Amino acid sequence: MPNGKPYILFCAGEDSGDCIGEPLVKAIASQYVAKGSGGKRMQNAGLLPLVDFENLPVSGFGDVLPKYFELRKSFNKLKIALESPECLGLVAIDYPGFNMKLAKLAGKLRKPVLYVAPPQVWAWKRKRAQVLAKNPYAKLAVFFDFEEAVYKAAGCNVVRVQHPFCEADSVASHSSKNILLFPGSRKSQALRNLPVFLKAVQKTQNVILVAARQELVPAFKKYNLQVVVAPQSVEDRMSLYRSAEYAITAPGTATLELALSGVPFTVCTRPDPLTYVLGRLFIKTKFFALPNIILGRLVFPEHIVSPWCTRNNVNLSCTKCDDVSAEIREKLAVGKTLEQLAFEFLGQLVEREPQ
Known part of the structure; x- marks a missing residue:
């Protein structure tokens, strides 16, 4: 050096x-x-x-x-x-x-x-x-x-x-009717998930696409949606989440933050073919969304969409979820x-x- x-x-x-x-x-x-x-x-x-x-x-x-x-x-x-x-x-x-x-x-x-x-x-x-x-x-x-x-x-x-997220404020305000979409932090993952997400909200107003970082924004321009970049600080991200009525998200860290914010959401992913096949063969967990795994029960709906599915008709509509933010925060602290x-x-x- x-x-x-x-x-x-x-x-x-x-x-x-x-x-x-x-x-x-x-x-x-x-x-x-x-x-x-x-x-x-x-x-x-x-x-x-x-x-x-x-x-x-x-x-x-x-x-x-x-x-x-x-x-x-x-x-x-x-x-x-x-x-x-x-x-x-x-x-x-x-x-x-x-x-x-x-x-x-x-x-x-x-x-x-x-x-x-x-x-x-x-x-x-x-x-x-x-x-x-x-x-x-x-x-x-x-x-x-x-x-x-x-x-x-x-x-x-x-x-x-x-966990660094456990100190964030969790009071959910739901001050708008926005639907937030979190397709994933990897470009390829996000572009696989978005068609499924968009099909689910095609008759919905006030849809906001959340990019994990600025570098992903150009890949999302073709969808003609409002795109915001996830804020850098946990506090600012929580503020964004709490302003929403509902969210659809890929599995990962975003599910944990959303659960801590108190906002109801659905978890959905469309893996690539090889991952889909190997996952079905070798992954044996009962749930795949972190909040559900932590709680040991299904609170937030989960969907794995086959990569060969052409209809994209998974029901990702708003589902009432229990506010488990305090329970999760206690486990993370x-x-x-x-x-x-x-x-x-x-x-x-x-x-x-x-x-």
Whole structure:
């Protein structure tokens, strides 16, 4: 690296990871250089990007294959950065396609790893927990009790951490008749989901399409809808959600924020063909929307649309949902804060700074 300063490598590959990574970067960048992959939030917090974040978000196996060479190039840049003696450790956030390999390499290099939101082994690929358990340099931080149980059973060094969304105000005002559409944070995913969503609201006024980030807006212009970009702060996003009467969303972090806002919503996704087939074969969870998984019961309607379905006639109309925001918030407020986690990680680095 050009300046020869010790640094911490970060790897986040999706918008949800960018949200989680922001307070971690702020804390660590106060003492060390932070480099790696992350979106606008992490970069504004002090991350020096090594790769183009826009190339990283993908949804499902079918989306990975066309971008294989771009993804491989980005991974190799991060791998080289991790192997540098000036790199003191790795902070991995979700994104297992990269981070499982980077964490394994960090273990071989005897560099500490903080893996926040590790793979969803409770849903599939449980052997990943065993792989992480064999890495004595890896510490896992999870948001949900069912994750903690699975990783502890595998012998991992795992702690609970408070979800950054749990502190947001949850009083729902429903001050407008707007219907919000959240098609997903990955471009390919969003473009698959939108035709299904639009069919469901074709006779509805005041429909607003919410883009996860500014870079997705050009892809949505052809739909002739009002498009807004999701605000950067949790508080501003909550304000947007609370102003709505109803929402239709792809699975992911948006479902958690919507549940905390108290706004009723339906979860719907249309996966690519390969992901659809493999998911039916290997994923055994009863629910796929995070709020329903956390609560252990169906509160928000879920729909998985076959990629071969041509009618797009799924009923996504407004459904009355129980306000479970307080119940979910209580479950998310367990454990350490992300800032506390970051400073504990910094404590491991005292002896590792290159002389």
